[in-house]
Amino acid sequence: MSADKAxxxxxxxxxxxxALADRLAxxxxxxxxxxxxxxxxxxxxxxxxxxxxxxxEDIALTQRELDVLALMAEGASNxxxxxxxxxxVHTVKFHVGSLLDKLDATGRTDAVAxxxxxxxxEL
Amino acid sequence: MSADKAxxxxxxxxxxxxALADRLAxxxxxxxxxxxxxxxxxxxxxxxxxxxxxxxEDIALTQRELDVLALMAEGASNxxxxxxxxxxVHTVKFHVGSLLDKLDATGRTDAVAxxxxxxxxEL
DNA sequence: TGCGAAACTGGCCGGGTGGCCAGGACAGAT
DNA sequence: ATCTGTCCTGGCCACCCGGCCAGTTTCGCA
Numbered sequence: 001m002s003a004d005k006a007x008x009x010x011x012x013x014x015x016x017x018x019a020l021a022d023r024l025a026x027x028x029x030x031x032x033x034x035x036x037x038x039x040x041x042x043x044x045x046x047x048x049x050x051x052x053x054x055x056x057e058d059i060a061l062t063q064r065e066l067d068v069l070a071l072m073a074e075g076a077s078n079x080x081x082x083x084x085x086x087x088x089v090h091t092v093k094f095h096v097g098s099l100l101d102k103l104d105a106t107g108r109t110d111a112v113a114x115x116x117x118x119x120x121x122e123l
Numbered sequence: 124m125s126a127d128k129a130x131x132x133x134x135x136x137x138x139x140x141x142a143l144a145d146r147l148a149x150x151x152x153x154x155x156x157x158x159x160x161x162x163x164x165x166x167x168x169x170x171x172x173x174x175x176x177x178x179x180e181d182i183a184l185t186q187r188e189l190d191v192l193a194l195m196a197e198g199a200s201n202x203x204x205x206x207x208x209x210x211x212v213h214t215v216k217f218h219v220g221s222l223l224d225k226l227d228a229t230g231r232t233d234a235v236a237x238x239x240x241x242x243x244x245e246l
Numbered sequence: 247t248g249c250g251a252a253a254c255t256g257g258c259c260g261g262g263t264g265g266c267c268a269g270g271a272c273a274g275a276t
Numbered sequence: 277a278t279c280t281g282t283c284c285t286g287g288c289c290a291c292c293c294g295g296c297c298a299g300t301t302t303c304g305c306a
Contacts, residue, residue: 009147012245015168024132024168027157034150039193042242045138045147049168062252075233077292091254093294100294107262108293109232110198116239116246123239123246185282200262214284216264221282223264230292231263 009034012043016050059102059120066120068095073112073121132157135166143172173242182225182243189243191218196235196244 011028013036015021024047025036037043061069064085071081078096082089096108103120105111115121134151136159138144147170148159160166184192187208194204201215208215219231226243228234238244 009143009150020167027132027154031150037245041245043245044143045170045172047168047170064253072232073236075229075236077230088255090256097294106198107200109195109235112232112236113196113198113246123236187283211285213286220264
């Protein structure tokens with residue numbers, strides 16, 4: 001039984017408070033059989049401490065923007081979204097532009113990621 | 124000394140897998156400045172691990188693909204990824220192509236969404 | 247009655263994206 | 277040695293994307 005698995009536990013940190021995050025990282029940084037996850041790495045478990053005060057309010061997105069966003073998250077192209085919503089590609093681009101602006105994203109992939117992180121959409 | 128106002132971090136465990144919970148409890152059980160929460164006690168942070176049964180099997184992605192995927196999830200362009208990893212844009216496209224194939228995605232946005240859904244990456 | 251917000255549309259264009267072709271280097275397995 | 281898989285690179289090209297300009301309509305609210 002001795003030589004069984006030690007499947008190294010990978011912990012992801014999702015902490016709002018930087019000070020707390022640092023302390024935890026320091027405490028957990030060098031424990032045998034345990035490792036902190038690299039950004040984006042899939043983790044065994046997640047340590048999270050959400051600061052309730054840091055939940056401002058949902059970003060104000062219009063209904064149409066939510067429609068477009070949902071289809072974007074499905075990987076739909078502008079052309080497809082246009083057909084789906086019965087509007088022109090130009091209009092889709094218009095809404096996508098607003099989305100990028102409001103979500104502070106550099107592209108549609110970033111926009112979907114940000115929206116998912118903020119709980120605006122569910123993947 | 125300076126170790127005065129270290130308000131002892133209290134960790135709550137929300138783990139489906141009992142074996143994992145035990146291992147974590149054992150690892151974290153006796154670390155100075157850190158202690159596990161009693162049932163119902165308010166915790167500084169929570170460690171949670173979703174049910175492992177809900178994860179069929181990880182898609183076989185190479186290390187390089189994971190690198191590219193992580194940067195894609197940050198909204199990085201191929202050019203940026205190339206600079207970041209010190210490889211050419213062509214190579215990035217090559218990996219992105221493999222990613223789209225393995226993740227059954229139609230584009231980079233879809234790929235990131237799929238990867239996040241399957242737990243391959245953490246948003 | 248005006249006025250702003252939301253939604254919608256068009257043209258234009260530089261740069262990004264993804265698919266296709268081709269190739270080479272290198273490690274490990276058969 | 278051959279083969280398989282990963283990683284890396286190039287060129288080419290159709291298409292998509294995002295940002296810029298411009299405009300219209302409709303709606304609710306002051």
